Amino acid sequence: MQFEVDAHRADRPAGRIRQQNEKLILEAAEQEFARHGFKGTSMQQVADRAGLPKANIHYYFNNKLGLYYAVLANIIDLWDSTFNELSADDDPAVVLPRYIATKIEFSRKYPQASRVFAMEILSGGPHLSQYFQQDYRDWFRSRAAVFEQWIAAGKMKAVDPAHLIFLLWGATQHYADFAVQIEAALGQQTLAPEVFDTATETLTEIILTGCGIRR
């Protein structure tokens, strides 16, 4: 799962100042893109948040699309790393709880990243077309195959692997993407750490029991 993007970034030597400013801009851009999506975000907003003149954003990233791709690439890198760790040799009773905990931890630590990705998908994923290629389907099938082997080995009940994966994704990312609604429901201004802990416990309990891994 690669996501080529450097073509859109300005091609200049990478000095100290450059690295520092790029980081500043990328963080500001992630915030803005998470709230307003690609079309809804203005370069001026990004510049204001980064504390730099608008022209500097264009100096470091050729254009708005280049900036957006750079933000997306960071997120995808972050994403793919975890899910590839599951293997058929593992015991699902050990690695599934770990996976759920990791995903919830992502929602806690990088909510903005999760939201940028969610916004892009909601928009129809026009900037992820090369990411969602045949390769992606193959990758997904190989991940689903792990669950099939666990089922064949009697390590878990025969549930549809694809939909189990969607359940894992949907339930965990919900804590980042819908944080505002959860905050309103629980009457908290920002989600307390315990919320994420209880979420992990509850999800783990229900899913592992539901898949016949625990009883």
Place this chain on the structure above:
Amino acid sequence: MQFEVDAHRADRPAGRIRQQNEKLILEAAEQEFARHGFKGTSMQQVADRAGLPKANIHYYFNNKLGLYYAVLANIIDLWDSTFNELSADDDPAVVLPRYIATKIEFSRKYPQASRVFAMEILSGGPHLSQYFQQDYRDWFRSRAAVFEQWIAAGKMKAVDPAHLIFLLWGATQHYADFAVQIEAALGQQTLAPEVFDTATETLTEIILTGCGIRR
């Protein structure tokens, strides 16, 4: 759970032509807001999709915000109706599968509505502040109380009710909001009806077993 909005809509008599055009505009607006969010959507796009001149949109809905509130209000009406049907007297083994099926059916029939709501939440919910008031928290607690009574009555295992609700929401809405990713993973251009059927079965099986309602 009320969501007052008529103040933002143009206040004129409701003739036949008006009703027809308003419906046309609201449907077009829902499509556009679902893809680009509030800030990212232009009145021109809405007008083009509705097949009307831009000025007519302003004639029927005073301004962009009024149009957006009208779209949001439709969605919220649709939303609240289902979840209120769960009651402590019911048998969760009967009504929970029905609730899951209804929510998945919503994702199938009204994906755009789900996405407009998701976009709004991702944006920080600035236009739902009056909806996410104290009332909302009280409403949520009363819904969670139903699960607590089921637990007290020995009808299900003691899982955290709030997080069970978030699981139900997150897992079901995922099929509308992340349809593009699911399509890519399954190698389908648009999700086949069987996908939603299998989703319902799999979710029902895992969650009911996970909650000790089935074994």
Place this chain on the structure above:
DNA sequence: GTCTATATGTGGATAGAC
């Protein structure tokens, strides 16, 4: 009720002084 024309602001992007 409908639609053209337009007023006024903000969008992305760049030229060019420093």
Place this chain on the structure above:
DNA sequence: GTCTATCCACATATAGAC
């Protein structure tokens, strides 16, 4: 490398003819 000034396209919104 940095930032002001500016170009031009497009945004929301409205005036006013029909």
